[in-house]
Amino acid sequence: MAEVHEAIVMRMRRKFLRAGMREAKKPMPTYRPDLFAQKVSSRGRVSREVVVEAEIESTVFSDHTAEQLVLMDDYIRHQKKRSVAVVGYLAVPDKKGAVANAKSLVASMFPYGSKISVLAVHVSN
Numbered sequence: 001m002a003e004v005h006e007a008i009v010m011r012m013r014r015k016f017l018r019a020g021m022r023e024a025k026k027p028m029p030t031y032r033p034d035l036f037a038q039k040v041s042s043r044g045r046v047s048r049e050v051v052v053e054a055e056i057e058s059t060v061f062s063d064h065t066a067e068q069l070v071l072m073d074d075y076i077r078h079q080k081k082r083s084v085a086v087v088g089y090l091a092v093p094d095k096k097g098a099v100a101n102a103k104s105l106v107a108s109m110f111p112y113g114s115k116i117s118v119l120a121v122h123v124s125n
Contacts (some may be wrong), residue, residue: 001056007123008054008091009034016050027051031071034091049079049086054121057098060105065090069109069116076115087115094120 012035013023021037027049035052053068072088079086090106092098102118110116 001058004056004093004123005034005054008056008093008121009052011121011123012052012054012089012091012119013037016052021048021050024049027075028071031068031075033068033072046084049084051075051086051088052091052119053089054091055102057093057095057101060092060098060101065105066109069106072116073110073114080115087117089117089119091119091121094122 016035016037017023019039021039024036024038026032026036033051034054035050037050038046039048041047051072053065053072055062055065059065069090076086076088090102092102099118099120106114106116106118
């Protein structure tokens with residue numbers, strides 16, 4: 001199971017690094033996402049951030065995942081006040097059940113909407 005989690009993180013890391021983003025130091029001591037990347041302008045100002053929490057199918061409904069998503073949402077809202085565009089992803093394997101469970105979790109935790117999107121990641125066996 002750890003291999004699937006690491007494969008998801010590596011796939012996401014590759015995707016965002018190719019898009020010109022750089023991995024950065026974790027945003028807060030209490031919140032440590034699986035991947036945190038920033039795009040910095042030529043003037044040195046952070047223009048965009050990406051936060052990724054990767055989960056395998058069996059841990060989507062765990063307490064840890066729920067806590068991480070709440071912290072991610074809080075961080076996104078805080079950065080919005082500072083005019084920094086942040087996108088959050090809950091990355092899961094591209095199995096039909098995993099994606100449906102992840103979407104259900106995000107929808108039930110944030111009924112009024114959130115900037116957290118579910119992203120299905122293909123992981124080869």
